[in-house]
Every structure is written in C-alpha cells, then in structure tokens.
Amino acid sequence: MSERHTDFFPADLQNQLNGRFYFLNHDVYGIQRLFFENAGGSLRLKSAVEAQTRYSAFPDCPERNHDVALDIRNVIDKGTEDIRLFLNAQSGSIATSLTASKLMFEIITTVAASKPEGNLVTTAIEHPSSYDACQFAAEQYQHELRVAAADPVSGSIPLSNILELIDEQTVLVSVILTSNITGAMHDIKEYAKKIKEKNPDTVIVVDAVQGAPHGVIDVEDWEIDALNIAPYKMFGNRGIGYAYLSDRIASLPHHRLLATASDNWHVGSPTPSHFAGFTEIINYICDIGSYYNASKDRRTLIVEGMEHIHQQEQAILHRFINGSAEATGIKNLPGVTIHFEQANNINQDLILALTFDNMSCSEAVKKYGEHNILVYARESTSHYSKRILEAIGLDAIVRVSPLHCHTKQDVDTFLQVTQTILSEASITV
Ligand SMILES: Cc1ncc(COP(=O)(O)O)c(C=O)c1O
Structure with a gap:
C-alpha cells in the first residue's frame, strides 16, 4: 500500500x-x-472492557456440557481463532499466560533447553522480558550469550549486527519487532530470511508487544518460530499475554498438563473473558477495514484495518x-x-x-x-x-x-x- x-x-x-x-x-x-x-x-476499547466484564460474571466452568458452558467454550474458540487470524497463524500453537513477559521466559528457556551448549543471540534494545530470558537460559543451559549492537542514530538493530553473531551453534535469535523506547521497527521477514540463510535450524523469536497495535503481523509470511503480544497494549485489558509457536517448536518438552496434547501450551483452564475481549479488539480492527474494503473475509479486513491504522x-x-x-x-x-x-x-x-x-x-x-x-x-x-x-x-x-x-x-x-x-x-x- x-x-x-x-x-x-x-x-x-x-x-x-x-x-x-x-x-x-x-x-x-x-x-x-x-x-x-x-x-x-x-x-481501552469500551467494547473490549464490556465483553470482558460480562463474561467475568459467569460462574460456569467451560469444561461442562450444559448450554452456558457450551456458549463460553464458543467464546474461547472464537477468541483463539481471532488470535490466529490477527497473527496469520495458520499452523502451530497458541499459548496464553498472565503476561507477555512470562511467555517469553517460557518460550526462550524451552528452546534453550532443547539444545544445550550453543549460543543464544539477542539484541541490545530488547525489552528485559526477552533479554533477561536469554541471559537466564544461557546460564541454565550453558549457552554463550551474544548481544547484537544497536545503531544509536536510528535506534534500531542493523541486520548485519545480528548476522555477524550467527554460526552453526546458534540455537535461537530473539529480536524485537518494534522498540518500545526508540520506536524503530524491524523488517522481520527480511531478518528471518537472512538469519535462516546463515543457519536454517536457528529458532527465531519475536517480541511484538509494541508493534502489534501499529501494523500488520504475519507469522506465516515471516516464517518465524515464536511471537508474543499483550492485549493491554492493543486497546484491551491487562491480565493476559498470547504467543504463537511454530510446529517445529510447539512440541518441545515444556510445562504442560501431561494428559493434554504435546503441543498444548495452556497450563490449566483458560479464562473466557480474556478471549471475549480479544474478539472485540478484532471486531474493532475489522470495522476499520470494512470502511475501506467490502470483503467479508476476517483476515482481509484485519489486514486492511491494520494498514489504515x-x-x-x-x-x-x-x-x-x-x-x-x-x-x-x-x-x-x-x-x-x-x-x-x-x-x-x-x-x-x-x-x-x-x-x-x-x-x-x-x-x-x-x-x-x-x-x-x-x-x-x-x-x-x-x-x-x-x-x-x-x-x-x-x-x-x-x-x-x-x-x-x-x-x-x-x-x-x-x-x-x-x-x-x-x-x-x-x-x-
Ligand atoms: C516491547 C515490549 N515487550 C514486552 C513487554 C512486556 O509486557 P508485560 O510487562 O506485560 O509482560 C513490554 C511491556 O512494556 C514491551 O513494551
């Protein structure tokens, strides 16, 4: 556009x-x-807060079979579908946790534990949630921590500063989509492509908490392995973070109730009101999209809405x-x-x-x-x-x-x- x-x-x-x-x-x-x-x-969007409040009042457990329980389950399913549409996550898993930071720690330590004694690459302008997770995981699993330097003029991380740190031992690269301090945005598609040219096995983790409310996200097109968002930074409420995990990392050994599928990242019962709130956020973005585009396809409207935002x-x-x-x-x-x-x-x-x-x-x-x-x-x-x-x-x-x-x-x-x-x-x- x-x-x-x-x-x-x-x-x-x-x-x-x-x-x-x-x-x-x-x-x-x-x-x-x-x-x-x-x-x-x-x-905050009024509709997101109101939907969240409405569903918070329901005592019913979604894991039952009566009518209200089934309605609530639909809310969770619709919210999950909306997260997938927002991220264009056509495969892989969706994870939830109280904060986006907690998700970063879970993802980075899980990946780091899967291949010890390599190196983890992060950047000097990462939020502490990903930077500290890399430092913690490096210490726990005997990895070298490598930090890509920033360009002080643009407040961004030049791709070459990341690429020079990558070798066959690089287990993971963590890079922020948009800095919450400098506002610099990284072209993640291009970064991921070049990182994989150097090492196709490297897992690419993206912090999109700042970037999510300001532009289109497309994990399918970007070909990355993990990405997190926080609804309270994108017109919704505090109290939940969401993440996408690609098929190649979703089933790595991680904290999980063992009776559930190997790629399940919800530990315990989900909170319906959070999903109801997220669906309202997506409805809002689609309403902006509908102003410009007559399509009935929800992803098309999300892309249109985010491009106009x-x-x-x-x-x-x-x-x-x-x-x-x-x-x-x-x-x-x-x-x-x-x-x-x-x-x-x-x-x-x-x-x-x-x-x-x-x-x-x-x-x-x-x-x-x-x-x-x-x-x-x-x-x-x-x-x-x-x-x-x-x-x-x-x-x-x-x-x-x-x-x-x-x-x-x-x-x-x-x-x-x-x-x-x-x-x-x-x-x-
Ligand atoms: C870029 C970025 N990443 C991650 C986070 C972490 O979010 P939370 O504190 O909700 O876990 C923030 C919060 O400010 C952020 O701005």
Missing part, C-alpha cells in the same frame, strides 16, 4: 472511532487530558515532526531534539523520543502534565530502560506515544504546548 503522509482517517470514520474508547479526552477524574502514553498500556499513525508522526500551517513541527523548534529522526518516516512507529536543552526529561514530563498531556520519561534509573538507553547513547528521553485515534488537532495542541514549555524553560535559564 502506498503511504502518503497526509492520509489521515476521513472525519466520519475518525468520529466513529473516537466514541469507541474510554478516557480519550479526559482522565478518570473527568479532567481534560491527552493520553500520549500508549506504549505503557493503550487506551499504520497509515493514520504515519500521518500523525509526520505532522508531529514537520508541523503544518497551524503549528510548528518539533524539527523546527529550537531547544528540543527529536531522536532517531533518520529512521522516522521510514521504519518508525508512532513514538517520539525527545530531549530538551534546558530541562531534564522528568521536568519536561511534569510540564506537559501541567498542560494536561500525559507523556513518560524513560530514564536510566529504571531497569526497564537502562541497558537500552546505554545502547543508544542516551541517559533519558521523553517518550511520546499517541494512538491512531488521536487527531490533527491533538498533534497541534501538543506542538503548541511544547512551544510554551520551551519558552518558559528558556526564560528560567
């Missing part, structure tokens, strides 16, 4: 979508607010950086630096990483808060950020992470507030 940076949603679609989220324009106290912290947990977010990103007749873009505001700009508009998620000449990042976050805009400072004092910031040569950034449902006006408000904050900071220096 061609990408034009002015391709915002048409106004009627935008209005429909905005009514579908809780707390889009105000916080829980009713105070007006712009929620630009979606990388920390995204705005991506396009809207690229338009938002472009306006943040370059501005418009209404407001000066960040690039042209003296006193603020936008990092990884080189990658912006090429392979960049809707994340702005900012630093200020005359203000610390935490001061800037406070100032935005005084103007009713919620953003977040990623600082090296946090173990979630330290290694990643060091890898890209920064001590802290202000992370601005809006969502596709935000508008041109929201961008302009942010830019005008930024200008005000900058002029206040230059006066106090």
Whole structure:
C-alpha cells in the first residue's frame, strides 16, 4: 500500500472511532487530558472492557456440557481463532499466560533447553522480558550469550549486527519487532530470511508487544518460530499475554498438563473473558477495514484495518515532526531534539523520543502534565530502560506515544504546548 503522509482517517470514520474508547479526552477524574502514553498500556476499547466484564460474571466452568458452558467454550474458540487470524497463524500453537513477559521466559528457556551448549543471540534494545530470558537460559543451559549492537542514530538493530553473531551453534535469535523506547521497527521477514540463510535450524523469536497495535503481523509470511503480544497494549485489558509457536517448536518438552496434547501450551483452564475481549479488539480492527474494503473475509479486513491504522499513525508522526500551517513541527523548534529522526518516516512507529536543552526529561514530563498531556520519561534509573538507553547513547528521553485515534488537532495542541514549555524553560535559564 502506498503511504502518503497526509492520509489521515476521513472525519466520519475518525468520529466513529473516537466514541469507541474510554478516557480519550479526559482522565478518570473527568479532567481534560491527552493520553500520549500508549506504549505503557493503550487506551481501552469500551467494547473490549464490556465483553470482558460480562463474561467475568459467569460462574460456569467451560469444561461442562450444559448450554452456558457450551456458549463460553464458543467464546474461547472464537477468541483463539481471532488470535490466529490477527497473527496469520495458520499452523502451530497458541499459548496464553498472565503476561507477555512470562511467555517469553517460557518460550526462550524451552528452546534453550532443547539444545544445550550453543549460543543464544539477542539484541541490545530488547525489552528485559526477552533479554533477561536469554541471559537466564544461557546460564541454565550453558549457552554463550551474544548481544547484537544497536545503531544509536536510528535506534534500531542493523541486520548485519545480528548476522555477524550467527554460526552453526546458534540455537535461537530473539529480536524485537518494534522498540518500545526508540520506536524503530524491524523488517522481520527480511531478518528471518537472512538469519535462516546463515543457519536454517536457528529458532527465531519475536517480541511484538509494541508493534502489534501499529501494523500488520504475519507469522506465516515471516516464517518465524515464536511471537508474543499483550492485549493491554492493543486497546484491551491487562491480565493476559498470547504467543504463537511454530510446529517445529510447539512440541518441545515444556510445562504442560501431561494428559493434554504435546503441543498444548495452556497450563490449566483458560479464562473466557480474556478471549471475549480479544474478539472485540478484532471486531474493532475489522470495522476499520470494512470502511475501506467490502470483503467479508476476517483476515482481509484485519489486514486492511491494520494498514489504515499504520497509515493514520504515519500521518500523525509526520505532522508531529514537520508541523503544518497551524503549528510548528518539533524539527523546527529550537531547544528540543527529536531522536532517531533518520529512521522516522521510514521504519518508525508512532513514538517520539525527545530531549530538551534546558530541562531534564522528568521536568519536561511534569510540564506537559501541567498542560494536561500525559507523556513518560524513560530514564536510566529504571531497569526497564537502562541497558537500552546505554545502547543508544542516551541517559533519558521523553517518550511520546499517541494512538491512531488521536487527531490533527491533538498533534497541534501538543506542538503548541511544547512551544510554551520551551519558552518558559528558556526564560528560567
Ligand atoms: C516491547 C515490549 N515487550 C514486552 C513487554 C512486556 O509486557 P508485560 O510487562 O506485560 O509482560 C513490554 C511491556 O512494556 C514491551 O513494551
């Protein structure tokens, strides 16, 4: 699909979508607010929260044969089907766990245990859930841990930095789809292809928690072995993570109730309300797809919906950086630096990483808060950020992470507030 940076949603679609989220324009106290912290947990769809609440009230066990139990089982089956459609997982297994992090640990330790005394390749900008899982598994199963270096200019991991670490002993490569700190997106299809050319036996594990709400995922086409997502980052609730496992790793010895199939990764009884919530997320994406495409095929509508979400977010990103007749873009505001700009508009998620000449990042976050805009400072004092910031040569950034449902006006408000904050900071220096 061609990408034009002015391709915002048409106004009627935008209005429909905005009514579908809780707390889009105000916080829980009713105070007006712009929620630009979606990388920390995204705005929630009303329909997803409501479906989850409805099914949470049912006492019935899905493993029975009465009418309500059968209905609930259908909800689980439909939710599982929707996870598969969202990921385009035509084979393999779907795993669930309380968090996406827990799934990463399960997957990486399982793969690492299957072939000890090789090497595990991870990257310097992985989230701790995959990085620490690789470190843990390397220590447990006598693997060498190899870490691909980041390019500080783009905030991404160049493919060559991964390839140079791969040899016949490489058991697993773990690479993030989209960085939750720099916003850099990796072309996983291309990465997986080149990794397998060097070693076809290497298992490829992808953290898609940040990338999932912003673009199309296609595990079939990408030919990877594992990928995880977290609904609370993609318009749904906390309390569940999902993962895909390819046929070649799904039956490796792993934590499993032994009476179940060898490729079963649900340990214990599934929670119907989570699946009901996920189906509503997919319904929402399909509704966006239906605006542009008359198909009745659910995967087609998911792809269409996600492509338009991506396009809207690229338009938002472009306006943040370059501005418009209404407001000066960040690039042209003296006193603020936008990092990884080189990658912006090429392979960049809707994340702005900012630093200020005359203000610390935490001061800037406070100032935005005084103007009713919620953003977040990623600082090296946090173990979630330290290694990643060091890898890209920064001590802290202000992370601005809006969502596709935000508008041109929201961008302009942010830019005008930024200008005000900058002029206040230059006066106090
Ligand atoms: C890129 C990425 N991966 C993994 C995770 C882990 O998610 P959770 O803490 O829900 O397990 C996060 C959470 O912030 C993330 O941003």
